[in-house]
Amino acid sequence: MTTTTPSSPIAAVIFDWAGTLVDFGSLAPTQIFVDAFASFGIEVTLAQARGPMGLSKRDHIRSLLAEPAIAGQWQARFGQPADEADIDALYQRFMPMQIAKVGEYSQPIAGATTTLGWLRQRGIKVGSCSGYPRQVMDVLLPQAARAGIAPDCVIAGDELPAGGRPGPYMALANVLALAAGDVRRCVKVDDTAPGIEEGRRAGMWCVGVSLSGNEVGLEAAALQALPASERAALRSTAEARLRAAGAHYLIDSVAELPAVLAHIEQAIRDGLHP
Structure with missing residues (x-):
């Protein structure tokens, strides 16, 4: 100091x-959100991924899942709305991807x-x-x-x-x-x-x-x-x-x-x- x-x-x-x-x-964060959701078969645009930027990453995922267009995709694919377990699963998918990429943007x-x-x-x-x-x-x-x-x-x-x-x-x-x-x-x-x-x-x-x-x-x-x-x-x-x-x-x-x-x-x- x-x-x-x-x-x-x-x-x-x-x-x-x-x-x-x-x-x-x-x-660094934006494309990783797109990729993490894509791994679950959910399409998220770069513009959508940027929307909640600034939140903690878990809250960011929660916010994206609350978007009507994304929530609708999740409901159609999995037959029910996303819950906390789904947020956890997305976060666990996101984290190693983000860790691997962040150094490229330092x-x-x-x-x-x-x-x-x-x-x-x-x-x-x-x-x-x-x-x-x-x-x-x-x-x-x-x-x-x-x-x-x-x-x-x-x-x-x-x-x-x-x-x-x-x-x-x-x-x-x-x-x-x-x-x-x-x-x-x-x-x-x-x-x-x-x-x-x-x-x-x-x-x-x-x-x-x-x-x-x-x-x-x-x-x-x-x-x-x-x-x-x-x-x-x-x-x-x-x-x-x-x-x-x-x-x-x-x-x-x-x-x-x-x-x-x-x-x-x-x-x-x-x-x-x-």
Whole structure:
């Protein structure tokens, strides 16, 4: 943990992982949901798989099974609605597939390591949480660390008895672990609506990440290859969803975060609260 003398009124910044710090486009989880359901003979589109992103993976599966189109397929194939045992079976199928794939998507998003360095220079503590379960994070973390992504705290999606997003629990677990002191001086950075809701419920400033995250869901090269008008339309749609979830600020990617944090620092000095 950093020991730099604090020079910022911000106590801590708490990041999501896929689509925020690593894995531009949040690609690692999405196809695995499609593949896991396909192994049970159920067709799930990439768009459907992205819908509940940000939830813990078991809750994500539960949410997908509640989708009418997917629930109807399950009923037709198995003769009854999906129950907890079916959720468990899908989760057990999903987990080894996700563990095998997550390392392929551990590359930092451009600007992430620079932003983390900027935070540490200012004495701001760096937390993180993820919808990934601990088994998946245990694969991702060492690879990300070798690339320069090593937060002071990591909370996985299956670690807390209270549950995960959109509840505030993982964000608040970071506050406790980091001894951040005041949630009003903490910032949550996330590319999903449940992750923004998490930060709002925890009483934090919230920054939504649009282009690099789940709401757009494209690799950096594929996004850059689009005409400017298409990128602008994708940004606008993503921003609308994140704003509706409660984001105070919006950025394209983590590379733009320091400029936004400067505004939040001034707001705190002016006595404003999230």
